[in-house]
Amino acid sequence: HWVADDGGFYGLIGELPVFVRQEGRKLCVKVAPPACSRTSFGAGRRGEDHPRALDATATIRNYFALDHQLDEICRSFPKDSVMDASADYCRGLRIIRQPKWECLATFICSSMKQVAHIRQISQTLRKRFGEPRPTEHRVLYTFPTANSVAVTSEKELRGCALGYRAKNLRATAKLVSSGEANLEDWSRWPDAKLRAYLGALPGVGPKVANCVMLFAYQRLRAFPIDVWIERVLRQQYFPSRKKVTAQRLREFSETYFGEHGGYAQQYLFHHARTALRKPTTSRTSGRQASSLTCYISCQCPGAGIMFRA
């Protein structure tokens, strides 16, 4: 849902409105004050001295996963030409820690949709059913709670261009809001059990379950297989071979790429979608990450964040 403007991105981390901008190896952030305050985006005081700003620092650092040791993660990748090229191309790309319900809901909406359209659906859901968070520069909207989605009619959800996904989104929202599906409690389960529980939710199959495990539950081994990554696997790792079943691809992806397979998947995915797509046209903005991932070039965990007054 992040909006690119002013050389950075406006967005909400849960309830926290922030503006983030990469400056060299640092991630500069501005944080909006509480709604009751008159000042906005920290104007007039140094954020470092404000207790809430320190909380915000931890929140932002956690959301963008600045604690991930990218050098160690990349060293765990298998050594092959495709993986090497992807890791080199995507240097700095991180897998974020997204709020669980927000992640689950948006990926339920993602099936057979282009990324641009998923962004549009996500924004529409926020504007119609979320809460406005006015800031100095623009009004941001929180992602609607599971309950607010659950009490919305299917017809009204379809009005957000959800199509057949509306029924699944609403059914899952009901399970989450009722407590029958307690997404926070599921954090304790091991991968297999978590995948099974997620997969039992309406509209959640193997691909979406793996996405939620990867982006919301920090299961860095989870390897979502979508149409793009399936192309990469078949063309690069099973060249000109017939009868490669989906199950064969699955077990290959779960074993070959190792303990951080999800990171390997994201690097392969981003590389394939930007560097390899449309090789005829020179892509000047080819290194921009999609909305579902974030691209931060901060490699050193201790020097990640700087506040701006």
Place this chain on the structure above:
DNA sequence: CTCCAGGGATGAT
């Protein structure tokens, strides 16, 4: 205009 998109549920081999 056509093609296809960060799939899932269901039913038939």
Place this chain on the structure above:
DNA sequence: ATCATCCATGGA
């Protein structure tokens, strides 16, 4: 288990 079909919608 693997495959076929349908499901809405709009970007490219």
